[in-house]
Amino acid sequence: MKKFFKALSVCSLAAAMTVGASATAFAAGINAAEQKILDELNTTVTMAGTEKSLPVVYINQAENYLNTVEITDAEADEIIKRIETVKSYLTSTGAAKYDDLTDAQIDEFFALCQDVVSVINLKIAYNKATRVVTIVDSTGAVIFTCQIGNPGYNPGGSEDPGKTDPGKTDPTIDPNPIIKTGFDFNIPGVTAVAGLGILLVSAAGVYFIRTKKKAEDNA
Amino acid sequence: MHKTHRSRKKSLYGKDMIILPIVFCVLIFLICLVVIIPSTASFQSTASLFFSDREKNFSNDYVNIFVPVEESYDESETSAESSQTSKAEPKKQETVNIANFTFPAYGNQFGELIIEDCQIHAKLFFGYDDIALRNGVCIYSGSFIPGYGKTILVAGHNNTYFNGLKYAQKGQIVKIRTNYGNYKYEITDMQIHDENDRSAYDLKADSENLIMYTCYPFDELGLTPNRYFVYAKLISGPVIDKKA
Numbered sequence: 001m002k003k004f005f006k007a008l009s010v011c012s013l014a015a016a017m018t019v020g021a022s023a024t025a026f027a028a029g030i031n032a033a034e035q036k037i038l039d040e041l042n043t044t045v046t047m048a049g050t051e052k053s054l055p056v057v058y059i060n061q062a063e064n065y066l067n068t069v070e071i072t073d074a075e076a077d078e079i080i081k082r083i084e085t086v087k088s089y090l091t092s093t094g095a096a097k098y099d100d101l102t103d104a105q106i107d108e109f110f111a112l113c114q115d116v117v118s119v120i121n122l123k124i125a126y127n128k129a130t131r132v133v134t135i136v137d138s139t140g141a142v143i144f145t146c147q148i149g150n151p152g153y154n155p156g157g158s159e160d161p162g163k164t165d166p167g168k169t170d171p172t173i174d175p176n177p178i179i180k181t182g183f184d185f186n187i188p189g190v191t192a193v194a195g196l197g198i199l200l201v202s203a204a205g206v207y208f209i210r211t212k213k214k215a216e217d218n219a
Numbered sequence: 220m221h222k223t224h225r226s227r228k229k230s231l232y233g234k235d236m237i238i239l240p241i242v243f244c245v246l247i248f249l250i251c252l253v254v255i256i257p258s259t260a261s262f263q264s265t266a267s268l269f270f271s272d273r274e275k276n277f278s279n280d281y282v283n284i285f286v287p288v289e290e291s292y293d294e295s296e297t298s299a300e301s302s303q304t305s306k307a308e309p310k311k312q313e314t315v316n317i318a319n320f321t322f323p324a325y326g327n328q329f330g331e332l333i334i335e336d337c338q339i340h341a342k343l344f345f346g347y348d349d350i351a352l353r354n355g356v357c358i359y360s361g362s363f364i365p366g367y368g369k370t371i372l373v374a375g376h377n378n379t380y381f382n383g384l385k386y387a388q389k390g391q392i393v394k395i396r397t398n399y400g401n402y403k404y405e406i407t408d409m410q411i412h413d414e415n416d417r418s419a420y421d422l423k424a425d426s427e428n429l430i431m432y433t434c435y436p437f438d439e440l441g442l443t444p445n446r447y448f449v450y451a452k453l454i455s456g457p458v459i460d461k462k463a
Binding site: 029030057058060061065067068142143176177179180181197198201202206 | 239240243244247248251316317318322323324325345347352359360361362363364369372374375376377381414415417419420422423432433434442446461462
C-alpha cells in the first residue's frame with residue numbers, strides 16, 4: 001500500500017510541478033490556483049475499499065515547489081482534472097498496493113501521470129528495474145526523484161536503496177525522510193579499490209618470495 | 220640434503236607461497252579499511268567512478284543564491300539598548316514577503332548554518348543531494364525553510380560538517396543566515412533515535428522548529444542505524460509572508 005501511495009504521490013506531485021513549470025520562472029508564494037492543487041493533494045483516494053491519503057512529505061514538497069512558480073486558474077483546473085483521472089484509474093484497478101498492479105496497469109498508471117505533467121512540458125521517467133521515478137523539467141533538470149518502496153532514497157548518494165523501507169513495517173505512515181549521513185563512501189568502489197590494492201600487494205609478495213628463493217638457490 | 224632441499228621447496232610453494240600472502244593480504248586489507256581509506260576520499264571517489272554500479276554525481280556544481288542580508292539579529296537580540304526598547308514598546312514581528320526574495324529551488328545553496336559553540340559553519344542547501352551533502356548541510360525538501368513557520372529538518376555528514384554536533388548543549392545558539400533574513404535558534408534538546416523512528420520529528424508541525432541530525436555514533440566508519448538529533452526553537456528572525 002505504501003508503495004502504491006508512493007507512486008500516487010509522485011504523480012500528484014508531478015501534476016503540481018507540471019502546472020508550476022509551465023509558468024514563469026520567477027514566482028513566489030501560494031496563490032489561489034496553487035492552493036487548489038494543494039487541497040486536491042490533501043484529498044483521499046479509495047483503494048480497495050479504503051480511503052487513503054498522500055504522505056505529508058510529498059504535499060510539503062509540492063508546496064515548496066509551488067512557491068517557486070506561478071500557476072493560473074486554468075492550469076490548476078486542468079491539473080486537478082487529470083489527477084482525478086489518475087485517482088479514478090487507481091480505484092478501478094482494485095489494487096490495494098503497488099505490487100498488486102500488473103505490468104500493463106503500471107504502464108497505464110505512469111502514462112496517465114505523464115498526461116498530467118505533459119501539460120507544462122515535464123516528463124516522468126520510471127525505471128521498472130530499480131523502481132526509481134524521476135521528474136524532469138523542460139531543461140532536463142531533475143526536480144523530483146524517488147524510489148518506490150524506498151522513501152528515504154537519495155539518488156546516487158550515501159543511501160542504501162532497497163534496505164530502507166519503512167513501508168514494510170507500517171504502510172500507513174509517511175515516508176522516512178531520514179537519510180544516511182555516515183561516512184560518505186561508495187562501498188563497491190572501496191571494495192574494488194581495496195581489491196586492487198590486495199592484488200598489487202600479492203604480486204609484490206610473490207615477487208619478493210621468488211626473488212628470495214632465487215637468491216637462496218644461487219647461494 | 221636432497222630431501223632437505225625438496226622440503227624447503229615445498230615450503231616455499233606451499234606454506235610460504237600461499238598462506239603467508241593470504242595473511243599478508245588480509246592484514247593489508249584491514250589496514251586499508253581502517254587507516255588509509257578514511258584519508259583518501261578523493262581517491263575513493265575517483266575509483267568509484269569506474270567501479271560503482273550506481274549512478275553517482277561527482278559534480279561540485281550547484282546554484283548559489285545566497286547573498287547575505289545585513290546582520291540584524293545580534294543587535295536586536297543581545298544589545299541592552301534593544302532590550303530596554305522592547306520593554307517600553309512591544310517589538311513588531313519582522314516579516315519578509317515571499318515575493319521579495321528568491322525561493323530556493325532543489326539543490327540551491329541559499330544560506331549558511333553556524334553553531335559557534337560546536338565549531339560548525341556550513342553552507343545551507345535546499346534538498347537532499349550528493350553535492351549538497353559534500354559541500355555543506357541540507358534541508359529536506361519535505362520540510363520547510365527558516366521563517367516558514369513549520370519544521371526545518373537539516374541533515375549533514377557526521378564526519379564533516381555535522382561532526383561538531385557532538386558538542387551540542389542546551390542553550391547554545393544556532394544561527395542561520397539566508398538570502399532573505401537572519402535567524403537565531405536556541406538548542407533545546409539532543410536525542411538519539413533509530414533512523415526509522417518517526418517520533419524523532421514532526422513534519423506536520425504548525426510551529427517553527429529546527430531539527431538537525433547526523434549519523435551516530437560520531438566518527439564511526441561506515442553507515443550506522445542510529446541518528447543524533449539536535450532540536451532547537453526559534454528565537455528571532457523574520458516570518459515569511461506567504462501571500463503571493
